[in-house]
Amino acid sequence: MKTIEIKAENITSMFNTLTNEVGGTFTSNRQEVELSIDNDFGKGFIRGMELERNTVYIEFDVKFKHDVTFKVESVKRSVVNFLYCAKGELSHSFSEHGGAKKVETFQTGIASNITSEENYISFYKDVYVHSAIISVNTSKESSKEFGINNMVSDLFVMDRTDNYSYVGSYNLKIAESINQLKAIKQEGVVRTLLTQGLVNLILAMEIEQHKLDVIDAQNPKGSLTSFELKQVKELSDYINNYPETNFSVTELCSKISLSPSKVQEGFKLMHGKTLNSYIRFVRVRKSEELIKTTDLNISEIVYSLGFSSRSYFSRIFKEQYNCSPIEYKQNNRLAATA
Numbered sequence: 001m002k003t004i005e006i007k008a009e010n011i012t013s014m015f016n017t018l019t020n021e022v023g024g025t026f027t028s029n030r031q032e033v034e035l036s037i038d039n040d041f042g043k044g045f046i047r048g049m050e051l052e053r054n055t056v057y058i059e060f061d062v063k064f065k066h067d068v069t070f071k072v073e074s075v076k077r078s079v080v081n082f083l084y085c086a087k088g089e090l091s092h093s094f095s096e097h098g099g100a101k102k103v104e105t106f107q108t109g110i111a112s113n114i115t116s117e118e119n120y121i122s123f124y125k126d127v128y129v130h131s132a133i134i135s136v137n138t139s140k141e142s143s144k145e146f147g148i149n150n151m152v153s154d155l156f157v158m159d160r161t162d163n164y165s166y167v168g169s170y171n172l173k174i175a176e177s178i179n180q181l182k183a184i185k186q187e188g189v190v191r192t193l194l195t196q197g198l199v200n201l202i203l204a205m206e207i208e209q210h211k212l213d214v215i216d217a218q219n220p221k222g223s224l225t226s227f228e229l230k231q232v233k234e235l236s237d238y239i240n241n242y243p244e245t246n247f248s249v250t251e252l253c254s255k256i257s258l259s260p261s262k263v264q265e266g267f268k269l270m271h272g273k274t275l276n277s278y279i280r281f282v283r284v285r286k287s288e289e290l291i292k293t294t295d296l297n298i299s300e301i302v303y304s305l306g307f308s309s310r311s312y313f314s315r316i317f318k319e320q321y322n323c324s325p326i327e328y329k330q331n332n333r334l335a336a337t338a
Contacts, residue, residue: 002041003096009047012054018046018137037112041065041297044128050197053146054137057199059181060090063128076160078139080156081107081119082206086175088129091122094163101167103131106211108171112138112156112164132178134203135158156205168213172270176203196329231256232266238279243283244306249275255298263270283307284320291329298325 002269004021006014017035024037028240034047041152044062051057066108083092085103094102094116103109108165111119127234156164186192224232235256239245247255252275253263264274271278283305299310307313317325 001069001070003069005071005073007073014173015048016044020113025167030188032195037062039099043091045307049199049200052138053149054142055149055199055203056135057195059134059178060121060123060129060132060133061182062129064125067125069096069120069122072121074113074117074119075139076113076115076117077157078137079113080136080138080152080197081111082134082136082203083111083333084132084171084174084178084202084206088127088131089124090131092165093120093122093239094118094165099165101165103167104231105226105283106170106172106175108168108174108206109162110156110166110168110206110210112160114157114160114163116163129180132181132202134206136203136335151176152207155210166210166213169209170224170226170269171231172266173211173272174202174205174209175233176236177205206320208265212301224269228258228262229266229269229277231258232263232270234265235263236270239279239282243286244304246306252330263315282318284313284317287325288314288319288321288328291325292332298329301325 004018006017011033012028012030012057012131015026015028015035016034022035022037022041024041027034028038031050032047033049034045036045042062042064044060045078046062047059049057063321081092082101085088085105087105089102089104091100091102092111094111096117100122101109113119113150121133123293136149136152138149138157143150143153151247177198181195184194184198186194228251228269233250239252239286249260250265253260256263258266260275267273267275267278271281273281286300287305290296291298296304300315302310302313314324314326317328321328323331
């Protein structure tokens, strides 16, 4: 077991400590910092961003070669940490002497320091982890200045007399948002705005998940197992990578060896859509990209994505984008020549 002590004064000092302890290559760009690791300690990266409202986002995409615990100092009643594990597993505790709670793949977690001044976040040897932590400052100053921080404080700090630790439901939608964060290619202010928007969305989904779990405390994880949810995620990725594939619901379900009812439940959890409606959504989204970035005509796009009817495609495109494919293509041409 390796323990790394971190004083969370700011994101730069935190990552300077990480670099000294872990090694690797440290880079900094505006509010964003990243530590890339490929050594005897592990392989992957740790990324951090300071965002508006005194909020910090930290992402782990890494496999450590040892059991590793990060001991992070935290002022009492001044921070609430929202955890999410997209792949692998990790654990959190307020003490090195036990009480750790494990956060598994697709699970959410919330930790609020009320009486302790330390957070212990532990990773396991040879377990690939893709996870995110959103730290919201709930000090009196931040809560007074920012409405969202004040609401987080009301929910997870005020009126509490002991540390608050919660591990809740499986939530596949958050995994999708974290992947979108990872895929942002833009730079400068556009990157900052996109990142801030997605982090706000993730934070909202974590708080909403907590609310639902409190209401439905008897069955916080639904009827699908962690393995079944991973299979649904694999099928979702397959559809995104091959939207033109014409498989029936039965054939798609057989690819991951799950019953249609379980697959439908998983897709409603992850996307708020049935399997068929999600396939249509992905195809139309891909068609919008092709209209904007290629010289293919509408008919070529329609048949390249597995649609058999141009009129049907035009109808569902208009439902999704509030204009016909031809109008969309013409508007993009006008914008390009303006």
